[in-house]
Amino acid sequence: MRANITHSLMAALLLSGATPALALADEMASYAVDVTARVSSDIRTRGVSDSLNGPGAKVSIQVAHESGLVALAEFTTVSKKQFLNGDGVGVLLAGGYRFGDPEAWHFGLGLASEMFPDAQFKAPHRFDAQAFTLTDERTTNYNSQFAVLEVGYGALEGRIARVLSKTYRGADTGGVCGTLLQFRADPTKGLECYDKGDRNSRGSMLYDLDYKYALGMNTNLKLHAGYQQIVNFSEANFADYGVGLAHRWAGFDWGLDWVTTTTRTKELYLAEDDGHARATDDDRWVFSISRQF
Template sequence: MHPLRPLAAAIGMLIAASATPTLAADDTFASFAVDTDVKLSSDQRTRGISDSLNKPGLKLSVQVAHESGLIGLVEISTVSKKQFLDGNGLGVTLAGGYRFGDPEGWHFGAGLATELFPGAGFDAPHGFDMETGTPTDLRHTKYDSVFAVAEIGYGALEGRLLNVLSKTYRGADTGGVCATLLALNADPTRGLACYGRGDHDSRGTWLADLDYQYSLGPATSLNLHVGYQKVANFKEADFADVRVGVTHKQWGFEWSADWLSTRTRADELYLALDGSKLRATDDDALVVSLSRRF
């Protein structure tokens, strides 16, 4: 049974550009900037949870910003097929929105985003017959999600709020959550209680992030992050995450080291089957990465 996986924080890039791009004065048609970023990480993590089964991952991001404030983002990252079942091992984020204000002062943004995992999904029972002790109503669930995004920031401080518009958030429904709790918990009480609440999805889930970047020198910065997710209808999937890291720019690359920590309510939801072993994807970790912007 596939456990729940939390949202890609990369969606925040939609409206989190640190400054308005420098635009060519002689562009008589449309003034816009295109930033392409390639990033290799020791672990592909989203909101503190590994999407690559604690293994290295690669991410390609292309962001287009128009002088009017319109922003578009396409992002492709590698993910584990053992976590996102039956998929092709890729996660795709598409986003668009509008940003305005002073990058050095108050600034705001709003937009829409979708996170796709091509081909990935799982079958799980959405009901449980308490009298016979058998699961019922087997259905297929995809991991794809759609979000509304809002941002408010002041200088280097960025606050971001996302609301899930799609039926599910990364596969979080009765089949994805309750079946996992029942299958991977030695005490069946939590799983049965989850089924006892009836059949639900996770539309309306809230995700909140707060980020701050502090300059330690001309080429070095301290990066701080706290986040929280409130999953609609499934309090077992609520959790908080913290990240503390340092980024240094040298030789045209950005070198980063981040310490990530999560506080989950139900560890079973963040286990993945790797061969004959169950591996935790929510453990604290030091993640190092190397990126290059073009």
Template sequence: MSLVTSQVRADDDIASYSLDVTAKLASDIRNRGTSDSLNNPGARVSFTLAHESGFVALAELTTVSDKQYLNSDKYNLLLAGGYRFGDPEAWHYGLGLAAEFFPGGKYKAPSRFDFQNFVPTDVKSTNYDGQFAVLELGYGALEGRIATVISKTYRGANTSGVCGTMMLYMNDPTDALKCYARGDHDSRGSMLYDLDYKYELSSAAALKLHAGYQQLKNFSEANFYDYGVGVVYRLGGFDWGLDWVSPKTRVRELFIAQDGDHERPTDENSWVFSVSRHF
């Protein structure tokens, strides 16, 4: 890994910055264990700027499927900034804010159901953009992260999206009608939990373990766990990775995307192969 470092002098102090750029290709783009690329290959480019004071900024571009993020330009932009402190070999902490964008991405669906006439009503448009507050806590190679959704929705999850999807794909609409009967809600306040551990097998190889939980506010149907185990090996200047990802969803219909005449589940267990390069 090469590091680009610049120095700025202010009040006789020298402030050091490091910029890390990573390009990655993967057989599937997974987010919280589920596919964002409709089980197809994708790419990600990340830019991380770190200051010796502990300030960190991140910009990340990732390809996604417009069958899942409707009308989108087929990419996701993540921007984040925060502050990290503590001992990397012992207890360390982080606080930050993040925002993700799906340019052009939006959908229209009914937000209410007229039980008297038995028809969905009040169609509204929703985008997939979101903002988060993030807390990190770690000890050595063990890293924990908690993110809370401060935007109105998490990736477009509201009554229109959740109840409408259940109505569309479920053979029995009973649960979808119960969902609509709860009223029109958004998903602000949702919680995302992640726990990661990396064990160095050698100077060139490492074992990765992951566990996560998504707790969606007002829509327990969309809560799920995800697990992963993988290895990464550095060879020829590249990091070669192989991961087994295993999401455990409650209502599979919420993780189905329409691809022409086919319905594609995005929550299946899968091996994911990746190769990345640091610049």
């Protein structure tokens, strides 16, 4: 797959949950630093795998100031077969401001940048109908920048993100139309896509709604619904859903989630793996273990 047109708003992690109470050992301290390490049976973003359905790891570092300012750095393993020519790492850097009552209405504003070092692909961006030839081969990376708004009430969290960068995870004419040609036996849809001209995905919108319910015994029920609306490429739009349990035991957080998607164009969520096309949007159980330091 030339472009991994997924999934994502890892930037939503910037504003996850209500403003935390700062656990301060020193009353004079005005900020808290949380480091979380997580291993998962699959790295899923918006219901779609970033690790080619295999296991992966994530390290998050969050700094929260009592004023409401927050900064986040996150490092995640990803598949080099999906994020082509890259180092196999995803990096998220984000910053923002949160305010309001954690038990009632609360809000957040932020900016985030998601990067995949050295990951890029080359693909034609135009189709010459007279010569019946693909032309204008260019390089596209998978990096994205976002503006994020969060509105929550108690345990209910809603997030909206707008893509500020030229593309969202490589979603441009070369990525989307090229992928359709690559994985569809019938080239008609791919050529029709190219016939619409050279386009990008700036302005795309990502929506998420999350709810947590305490079941007792250090266990929470998690519910999620999301939707991505990709500008100029409606074939890449999809919804994702999830339900899971999180349980704290022996100093670790144990999670089990069922994730599912309703993608419109399955070919955009295929990845080439040693000559075989593998779906990355299948329904799946995801098991995870994490620890906060």
